[in-house]
Amino acid sequence: SFRVCGEDRIGIVFYGDGASSTGAWHEGLNFAAVQRCPMILIVENNQWAFSTPTSKNTRVSSFTEKGPGYGIDAEAVDGTDVLAVFDAVRRAALQVRSGGGTHMIELNYFRRKGHAQHDPQDYVDPAVIRAWEKKDPLDLYRSKLLHNEWASEDELVAIEEETFEECRVAAEAAIAEPYPEGTEAVTGVYTDVPTPHPWTRSSSPDPTLA
Ligand SMILES: Cc1ncc(C[n+]2csc(CCOP(=O)(O)OP(=O)(O)O)c2C)c(N)n1
Structure with a gap:
C-alpha cells in the first residue's frame, strides 16, 4: 500500500x-x-x-x-x-x-x-533457559556500551528511567481508552471496496437457509 x-x-x-x-x-x-x-x-x-x-x-x-x-x-x-x-x-x-x-x-x-x-514453558530444559540468560540481547548491548565508553552508567540509568516512565504513561493511556467498535478492525484494509457491515456474525446462522 x-x-x-x-x-x-x-x-x-x-x-x-x-x-x-x-x-x-x-x-x-x-x-x-x-x-x-x-x-x-x-x-x-x-x-x-x-x-x-x-x-x-x-x-x-x-x-x-x-x-x-x-x-x-x-x-x-x-x-x-x-x-x-x-x-x-x-x-x-x-x-x-x-x-x-x-x-x-x-x-x-x-x-x-x-x-x-x-x-x-515446562517443556524446555531449565538448564537451557538459564544458559541463555547470559546472552540477553539488552544486557549484552548495555555491557558493550559501557565497555566501549559509548555511554556512562548514569546516562543508561537515566534513559531506562525515562523509557520506563514513557511506557507507563502510554500503557495507562491505552488501558483508559474505550474499546474500539468491532467494525474498525477492517477500516483501511481495502482502498476501493466498501467494507461489508457487520463483518462478523452477530447471531447464529439460520439452518433452514443453508
Ligand atoms: C493460523 C494458525 N495456525 C495455528 C495456530 C496455533 N498456534 C499457536 S502458537 C503456534 C506456534 C507459533 O510459533 P512461533 O511463530 O515460532 O511463535 P513463538 O512460539 O516463538 O512465540 C501455533 C501453531 C495459530 N495460532 N494460528
Missing part, C-alpha cells in the same frame, strides 16, 4: 519460526516477491514454535533457505547482537529502498519465556 499511495516508506514484518510453516506464509511470501513489495521480513528464530522445537517444525537448517525458493534474498544474523541486527536491517532497508524488492533476515536466538503469558 505504501507503493500504491506513492509513499517513500518500507514495511518490516516480524514473524516466528513456527509461523513460517503455515500455508498463508508461503502464499504471502510469493505474493510479496512477485509484487516486489518494499518490505523486510524478519523471522524470529527462537528455536520454539509454542511447544514444538525447530527440529519438528522444519527440515531446513536455516530459515534463510526458504527465501531463495521465492526469489527473495535472505541472510541470517546473531539475534543477541543488537549492532549486528541494526547493521543487517540497515543494509536490507537500503536494498529495499533502491528497488531491490522484498528481503528476509533471520534472527537467531532463543525464546526465554513461554509463547505467551499462559505458557509456563
Whole structure:
C-alpha cells in the first residue's frame, strides 16, 4: 500500500519460526516477491514454535533457505547482537529502498519465556533457559556500551528511567481508552471496496437457509 499511495516508506514484518510453516506464509511470501513489495521480513528464530522445537517444525537448517525458493534474498544474523541486527536491517532497508524488492533476515536466538503469558514453558530444559540468560540481547548491548565508553552508567540509568516512565504513561493511556467498535478492525484494509457491515456474525446462522 505504501507503493500504491506513492509513499517513500518500507514495511518490516516480524514473524516466528513456527509461523513460517503455515500455508498463508508461503502464499504471502510469493505474493510479496512477485509484487516486489518494499518490505523486510524478519523471522524470529527462537528455536520454539509454542511447544514444538525447530527440529519438528522444519527440515531446513536455516530459515534463510526458504527465501531463495521465492526469489527473495535472505541472510541470517546473531539475534543477541543488537549492532549486528541494526547493521543487517540497515543494509536490507537500503536494498529495499533502491528497488531491490522484498528481503528476509533471520534472527537467531532463543525464546526465554513461554509463547505467551499462559505458557509456563515446562517443556524446555531449565538448564537451557538459564544458559541463555547470559546472552540477553539488552544486557549484552548495555555491557558493550559501557565497555566501549559509548555511554556512562548514569546516562543508561537515566534513559531506562525515562523509557520506563514513557511506557507507563502510554500503557495507562491505552488501558483508559474505550474499546474500539468491532467494525474498525477492517477500516483501511481495502482502498476501493466498501467494507461489508457487520463483518462478523452477530447471531447464529439460520439452518433452514443453508
Ligand atoms: C493460523 C494458525 N495456525 C495455528 C495456530 C496455533 N498456534 C499457536 S502458537 C503456534 C506456534 C507459533 O510459533 P512461533 O511463530 O515460532 O511463535 P513463538 O512460539 O516463538 O512465540 C501455533 C501453531 C495459530 N495460532 N494460528
